[in-house]
Amino acid sequence: MPKQVLVIEDEPNIIEAISFILSRDGWTVKTHSNGLTAVETVLMRKPDVVILDVMLPGKSGYDILRELRDLPQTATLPILMLTARGQTKDRELAERAGVSHFMTKPFSNAEVLAAVQALVAPVGDAK
């Protein structure tokens, strides 16, 4: 059964690019673009990996991340954060909020793929 990845992002072009890359690798890609309903969507879809943008309409990616980490179901969910704000303090903020992996835009496709794969790999090893 293919692993499921949920992409939470508001730029349609970037959604399209990530979907293309991951689905080619065999992932089931779901997308969502509203910050306000992001947490519910995660709980509902139960993805294996979440790719989370920072600047979302309605709610910031950091807040969503913090809420997810506070919930028992998603406390250990692998979350890859993507941001166009490449400053050091943004990375620190994300790490303190409990991010699994942090990447700045623009990214290379291979990097994203590798990061997503690495995030689910430990689970796979355990099996």
Next chain:
Amino acid sequence: MITLNGLVAVCLTYVVFLFVIAFFAERSALRGQVRWLKAPLVYTLSLSIYCTAWTFYGAVGSAARSGFEYLTIYLGPSLVMVGWWWILRKLVRIGRSQRITSVADLVSSRYGKSNLLAICVTILAVIGTTPYIALQLQSVTLSFEVFAQPGVPSPEEGLRSYTALWVAFGLALFTVIFGTRNLDANERHHGVVMAIAVEAVVKLAALLAVGIFVVWGLSGGVAQTLARIDASELGSWQMDGGRWAGLTLLSAAAFLCLPRMFQVLVVESDDEGHLRTASWAFPLYLLLMSLFVVPIAVVGLDLLPAGSNPDLFVLTVPLATGQEGLAVLSFLGGFSSATSMVIVAAIALSTMVSNHIVMPIFLRLTGNGASVSGDVRHAVLLSRRLSITGVVGLGYLYYSLSGGGTALATIGLVSFAGVAQVLPAMLGGIFWRGATRMGALAGLTSGFAIWLYTLFLPSIGSGALSDAIMAQGLFGLSWLRPQALFGISGLDPLLHAFLWSMTFNVTAFFSFSLASFPSPLERLQGAQFVNVFDHSGGPRSWAGGVAQTEDLMIMAQRILGAPEAQALFEREAHRQGGRGLLPDPTPDFLETLEKELSGSVGAATAHAMVGQIVGGMSVSVEDLMAVADETAQMMEYSARLETQSNELSRTARQLREANQKLTRLSVQKDAFLTQISHELRTPMTSIRAFSEILRDSRGLTAAEHIKYASIIQDEAIRLTRLLDDLLDLSVLENGQVNLNLRQGLLCDLLDRAAAAANDGGHAVRIRRNGPNEQLMLNTDLDRLSQVFINLIANARKYCDADAPELEIRVSEKTGLLVIDFIDNGSGISVEAQDLIFEKFARVSDRQAGGAGLGLAISRQIMTRLGGEISYLPGYGGAAFRVALPRNFALAAQ
């Protein structure tokens, strides 16, 4: 032998000389050369009016009759002068700070500016002084007779009357001319003072000359003179102790209270330094005046036949020894003593009579008061001149009625005892805060009544009090005998009267003061007088704000004279910080004005006049407290502190606001960097991702190829547009923009902008009114259009209404073309309103695609075009106003 005519000629020459001196003194005072007029020596010499003809002639007479008693008259004043630090210094300071015009004014001013008290003191002074003036006239007449005797065997009544009349007339004339030149008592009578100083020198020189002649010329030296004195009937100390002590105290009291002495001591004085000099110089003057009195008396008793009038020894001794020149000098000395006393007494009394009796009556008769009556200044001068004539006339009348007999001889001390009744009220007033008007009134009247009954009436001889009363007492009550009150007989009549009158006076003064309660104004003045050295500022007695300054001005002009009043008002207006000619009627100003006026018409009248215009006065407990010592300073200080702290907190608030704005701007700066990073990275992410896909992915369809390539292109365009905007803004901000002026219609411009901004997507409905837009513009149309597009696009992006609608209103306001863009959304929050024109300020949560540079650019553009763009609060929705200068907009056709 000098003839009577010769003497009259000498006399007239001397008088002319005095007129000339007075005239020149006035003239140099007018020229401002007042330094030598204000010399301490002049002040000291002017005090010599204490030595009247009574002392000049009478001292020798007194010595011949009763030995050393005459000395007491000089010892008292000497002690007062030596002890100037106690009383005189305070009196002079009070006189200056309160602009006191007379002893009556002092008492009235101290006790709440009461005119009743002033009238009492004035009447007392007139009654006490009139016989004294008569005495001076008598002495001049007698001295004339001395010279006339050889020619005219028996002096006729006619001669006597003539002499006295002419002297009285001359004195009145001199006093009117030089005593009422200026109205303000505090502008000194320089002419009079100078003439008096000269007369002081003449009388001292005359007495010294006679004395030296007697000691060295007739007796052969000091030792022989002393031996001669011891051998004479005055050879041993035979002095009643009671009289010695009593008369010393009496003369000291009278020295302070005599109207003429108060005039020269306090009113004419303008420098406390003068008092310091006079403290030793005047006792020295008195010492010299009395030094040769006993030798002259002894030699006179020796030389002249028994029965000669010892009062005239000063004249008759030189005459008997053939020293006619010396006799004439001596005559001039006596003449000087008499005239200077009459002149100053007339000035002092006339001031009192005029200020406290004539002027109040005049003001009442003229009805509506000072502001509408005629020329008060003229009236005051006239009343003062009439008063002078009246006072001198009274003196003459008294002289001719009393027949110039020996009854006058004792009047000097009687008069002293009379005016001394003012002493308790005066000293109590300046040293005791508890002294009240009631106390002063009670003391004065009881003392005055007893003096009148026990001393004055008996002294003027038969007729005033019947023999029955003298012997058996009033109503036959023996304890009311005038010279043995309460059965205490055997006392010297003068001492008896002085003792009883002072006892009753002081007792009444104290007990009524203790029993009554003073009015606020009294307490205020009391504090001012008693603590005169602690605060020089005046009391605040007027409630300001209701007075009409113009009315005050009109009144002041009539009293002070127009130029003086205008200068005063202008000075006060300047002091208050204004630029006009009329100051505000603040309590401070009213106080100053009242003091200026009181220099002319007395405290009570000035107070009444200002009161008529201001319409009532109020002295509150707060005022009293303000006067009390340093309370005023403390209040002022705390008020200043309060102002300062208000100012500080205002500054702090401004600083806090500025800081808040800076903080917000700093946050914005951070946000700007983050934003610019985000805005650049986002399109780049798409470009990189899809270019990698195109490069690395195998098996892409042709459609996918095209799609991904066009995404790359779109994002590249977006990137370019952002860079363009940033460059645009930077160029506009640096002012490096060239305007491309063209002509076009406003409506066309709006059409194009609406079309460009509303291109595709959900459009906003635009409401416009055509006719107003028919305006030809001459400006950079592209730039203006950029602003319009931005505003319309904003409305489209951010208006959160269900059916977005934008209204564009065009109007003209005072040289400005105004275009308002108002949408029907929820508008922009107040705190965000002053940030929206900053770069990257996107206040909405809605992701709207723009980089947040639109309004910043629009503002820069409008500044370049000479207009402005602003947010209009209060329209419900977001409302922006674009204003252009009208000269950029030309009416179409």
Next chain:
Amino acid sequence: MTETGPEISPERPRSPLFLQRQSYRRRRLIDAARFLPVLGLLLWAVPLLWPTGEQEPVHSSGALIYIFGIWALLVLAAFVLSLRLKVGGTEPGGGG
């Protein structure tokens, strides 16, 4: 109304306990100026004690010399004081 409430208490500003030498001297000069008339009054009251009447009287020459001597001394003292007080300048508070 009684003397209570916000009644004025004319307390002077508190003076320093120790004065500088100059103002100390000046205060004593003022004290002297205050004392001078009291001294004069006392000395001039001495003639009250002189015998009169039948007892051996005081000669007039002696009385004159005594009274005028005191007079001259007072004038001299007042003169010296006035000079010294002038040098010290004027003190608005009146020296307490």
